[in-house]
Amino acid sequence: MKALVAMSGGVDSSVAAALMLEQGHEVVGVTLKQWQAADGSMPTSGCCTVADAEDARRVAAQLDVPYYVLDHVADFRERVVEPFGAAYAAGRTPNPCIDCNRRVRFRTLLERTSALGCDVLVTGHYARVRNYDGRYRLLRGLDPAKDQSYVLHMLGQEELARVLLPIGEMTKPEVRDHASRLGLRTAAKPDSQDICFVKDDYRAFLRENFTAVAQPGRIVDTAGDVVGSHEGTIDFTIGQRKGLGVAFGEPRYVVELQPASATVVIGTRADMEVKGCRLEEVSFVAGDEPENNELAVKVRYRAAPVSASLENDAGGYVLRFHDPQEAVAPGQAAVMYAGDDVIGGGTIAEVVR
Amino acid sequence: MLYLDHAATTVVRPEVREAMAPFADEAFGNPSGIHGVSRRAKNAMEEARERAAALLGAAAPLEIVFTGGGTEADNLAILGAALAGGARRRVVTSAIEHEAVLESARFAERLGCELHVVGVDRYGRVTPRDIAAATGDETIVSVMTANNETGAIQPLAEIANAARGAGRGVLVHTDAVQAFISVEVTTATTSSDMISLAAHKLGGPKGAGLLYVRDGITLEPVIHGGGQELGRRSGTHNVAGIIGLVTAMEQSVSDREDFRRRVGGARNRFEEVLSAELDGLEFTVDEPRLVQHSHLRFPGVQSETLLIRLDQAGVAAAAGSACHSGAIEMSHVLAAMGASDAVAAESVRFSFGWVNDVADGEDAAKRVAAVVGELK
Structure with missing residues (x-):
């Protein structure tokens, strides 16, 4: 199998590439150039910097795999950055990583995977893909502290058939140990926390680029x-x-x-308490809505799951929380789980008080 | 690997490597010294300067300024002439120039010069009339001998004549970096006052180049220091690089007819076979163009994807120019020719080199056609 590995320059995707090689696959490493300053230069701090691309390139060289930087700047601006500002201008709290996964990484990049001569797309996300008799399931990552299934909830059968997430089977310390054993330069590199196209403070970025919110x-x-x-x-x-x-x-x-x-x-x-939320951009991993509508729901990336019922309402979906919830922000994703299984999710369109 | 990116840089010629070897070894001297070790380096360098002058038809060896490459030669030509004496206040250049020229010209503008960037026709050619219209007294005109991306050869003699007829004290500079290997470039053929060359495009080493400067032209140096090269370019001489440069120039000149026949034959065979294999192929420019260049558009195929697939299939080619991260950037040359972003994003440059023959052209065409076929 030939794998296109999206390498950010961090330790997780570095190890993902190494694991694919160890499993006997061919690997092609790519970094998406997603953002550039008005003068065309790449950011020098935060994520997706020249230094990150350089780390990815050096790891690819160490693993002796071909490596390319793909220009997704226009794509990313249109599908992630513009909606990011528009969401804030509409009073929402967007999650640009989810938009990137939904519209760029697992859409345009996945569409290009075969054109680039590869069979599967591999990323360094902490989540697991399982294939049971041709039906794909998306599970939480094995490491509860690093689980990233929340930002991958939009993946459906078509995507999961062509996506591998090898890091999801490991804990973060195991990933770092593996990187150290291989002597990868990213082994001790700190995790990135920032929004990749924002240098320091996302508020300053929005003030500059989207004046409505200022x-x-x-x-x-x-x-x-x-x-x-x-x-x-x-x-x-x-x-x-x-x-x-x-x-x-x-x-x-x-x-x-x-x-x-x-x-x-x-x-x-x-006044903060809400009884539920209306969703949009809803998708289900299995393709269809679940038979059991009693689910555990995460309304923020770092929130603990809470019990909720999924209901059909006026042609859309509404989640009703069993206990009132605070700080439910339109624009964030609500992701539904049953045990370790991601059932699906959507974007919170409005809260139900 | 079938390397078809010789316009980016090409294979170092064995004669060059051999000629350079002593200067990385026992002949290590700094030419600016009084002792025998220096003398040996100095003599070799000055002899090389004489040879370079002869190859370019220069009137005197000291019309040759050795530089750290083509970019530096372009910077020295434009900024050096623009800043010298305080009289020359206008720079006229074309929209398809190499960034070394365009950015130098923009820098001159920031320093107070008047800048005119002249457009090109849809075949990427500069029109002498347009240059003349922008030219006034005391103007520096810089137009490349042939474009590095498309290979389009510019009507330089006509441009130079038109420019000189448009004002007094006009200086004509040409960047002949890409052209020299296959086009006769002398002071006479280019009608130029200044000519930039780079060694690594000719089968020489990287980091060595020269600027021919007609006697009597004063240049303000852009690199300041110990006053080497009559103060026009300071810095300890890269003697091995200079020897490599001049040897590569000599090889290029003596090899030129054969290059045009053999490498041009490879390019022609490539285009013949590719045209037969693929429908809808579009040629970016028509004749006259460099015999080693083939600039093509594959409608419906993204060049970024194609280049990656070609790399995996063992064919090295290029598109636009690579930015610092390695991503491909929109070509300013194609944009100047009026190509849309979409068209530019489907265009690829194949450039053949002195190591290729007609069999490589055929082989390349088949491999490219196979990959394009899979992508369509």
């Missing part, structure tokens, strides 16, 4: 009374408590953002 406006309470002012909705996230610039006896939290009118709505902890 308009000064009012802070109001849930009754609509003005209680303060702000310098742009971008400075706030749903559930935020600190830095509101207003004082009350009881703690206040951001419960809603309305960039169109430059309004930040704050409320009490009780």
Whole structure:
């Protein structure tokens, strides 16, 4: 088998490439050039930097596999960066990594995989793909601390048939040990945390590139009374408590953002609670919706799963939480699990109070 | 590996390696010294300068300035002339120039010069009339002898004449880096006052080049230091590189007729077979073009994908120019010719070199046709 390995320059994808080789496959390494400054230069800090591409290139050389940098700048700008800004401008809290996976990595790159002469696409994500009699399942990564199945929930049967995630079968320490044993230069490289196309602070990036979110406006309470002012909705996230610039006896939290009118709505902890959420861009790993609609749901990447029921509503899907949830932010993904199995997921379109 | 990227750089000729060897060994001297070790290096270098001058039809050896390569020669020509004396205030160049020229010209503009970048026709050729229209008194005109991407040969003598007729004190520079190996380049054929060359495109080493500067032209140096090369290019001489450069020039000149026949034959066979095998093939430029270049568009096939598949199939080719990360960038040359992004993204350059013969052309065509066939 010939594998196209998406190498970011980090330890996980480095080891993914090494594992494919050890399993006897042919490997072609690629790095996606996703973002560049206005002058065409690549970022020099954060993820996806020149140094990262160089690490990927050097690891590929060490593994003696061909390596290429693929230009996905226009693709990425159109499918990830523009929607990222548009989501904030609509008062949402987007997850650009999910958009990248949905629209670039497991879409355009996967479409190119065979054109590039390869049979499968391999990434360094912590999740597992299983094939049971021709039906593919997507499972949480073996390492609960690193599980990345949340950002892969959009993968369906067609994608999973052509995707391998070898790192999902290992823990992070095992991955680092393996990299050390092979003497890979990325063995001790710190994990990247940032959004790859944002240098330091995503707010500064948005202020520069999407001015709608940087308009000064009012802070109001849930009754609509003005209680303060702000310098742009971008400075706030749903559930935020600190830095509101207003004082009350009881703690206040951001419960809603309305960039169109430059309004930040704050409320009490009780005002944050939501009973459910309406989803869009819904997909199911199996292709069909599950028979059992009682599921465990993650509403943020780092949130613990909570119990919810999946219901059909007006041609779409609504998740009803068994217990009210706080800080459910439109734009984030809600991902449904049954045990270790990813059932599917979608983007939170609006909350149900 | 069937290497068809000789325009990027080509194989070092055995004669060059042999000629350079002593200067990486016992003849290691710095030419700027008074003792015998220096003298040996100095004599070899000055003898090489005389040979280079003769090859270019220069009036005197000191019209040759040795540089660290073609880019440096272009920088010295444009900035050196633009900054010298304070009189020459206009730079006229074409939109298809190598970045070494374009970026030098833009830098001159930032330093206060007036810059005119002249467009080209759809076949990538500069029109003498357009150059003349942009040229005034005390203008530096820089147009390449042949384009490095498409291979389109420019009507340089006409351009030079038209430019000189448009103003007083006009200086004509040409970047002949890509052309020299297959096109006769002398002061007479190019009608130029300055000519840039690079060794590594001729079968010489990287990091060595020269600028021919007609006697009487004053250049402001762009690299400052110990005053070597009559103050025009400071820095300890790369003697081995200079010997390699001049040997490669000599080999290119003595080999030129054979190169045109043999390597041109390989290119022609490549295009013949490929045209027979594939429908819809488009040639980017027509004649006159460099005999070693084949610039083609494969409609419906992304060049980035094609180049990767070719690499895996053992064929090395190129498209546009590679950025620092290695990704392919949109070609400014094709853009200047009016090609859309989509067309440019389907265009590939195959460039043959002195090591190729007609059998390589046929072999290459078959391999390329097979890969393109799979991608269609």
